Structure formats: C-alpha cells, structure tokens
Amino acid sequence: MTNIKPKLLIVEDEVYSQIYYSNVLEADYDLFIAPTVSEAKKALRDTKFKLAIVDLSLPGGEDGLSLIRYLCLMHPEITASIVISAHAYPKNREEALDAGAAEFITKPIMADALLGVVQKYIQDTP
Secondary structure (H helix, E strand, O other): OOOOOOEEEEEOOOHHHHHHHHHHHOOOOEEEEEOOHHHHHHHHHHOOOOEEEEOOOOOOOOOHHHHHHHHHHHOOOOOEEEEEEOOOOHHHHHHHHHHOOOEEEEOOOOHHHHHHHHHHHHOOOO
C-alpha cells in the first residue's frame, strides 16, 4: 500500500526560503511552492491542499494577507494557514491572525519548530 503524503501549499518568493522549506518538509509532505498569490490560486484550482504556509510580502498585486482571506473564504478544506514572515511587529501578527491565519511565526524558523507546527495541524486529519 502506498503512503500518500499530505499536500502543502507554500507561498514564498524568496528562493533560499523555498529551498529551506523543501529540505525540511519534502520527506514527509507533498509540496507545491508558489512565488506569488496568483500562482497559488492557480494551484488551488487543481489540487486539494491540507495546509498553507504563507509569507506576508509577496510580489504582484496581492500580499499574503489577501491570500489568507481568500483561503478562509474559498478553500475551507485547508486545515490551517500558517504565516512565516520576517515582519516581526505585533501589528503584523494581529493582522495575520485577524485575516484567518492559525499561526504567526517570525523568520528565521528552526527545522524542528517548522516540522512541529506543520504536524500540529496535519495530525489526525484524513
């Protein structure tokens, strides 16, 4: 029997962060990395994701907050949206949580913490 990995949507434009997330998560999860909100929305048309990891500052016309609002409204099947951002002000955290993010974590994030927060929301979901 094949073990199907949960699908994660990672919305991050910074290449080194993309590589880091891949290195930490790809053994246990099926990853799709989108550098923009537009690319993330395209992926959401074709794929059912269990969890989204979203940066706040993204290129293009939409930011991470607009994507989180969109996910809450249009994709309730996603267990949680986790913001991982270099923006460390309390206002940024408040805005992200108000938009619907389940967690707000500032960069850099250690591998164990990243795995832990992902597992927290993936655990016990089909």
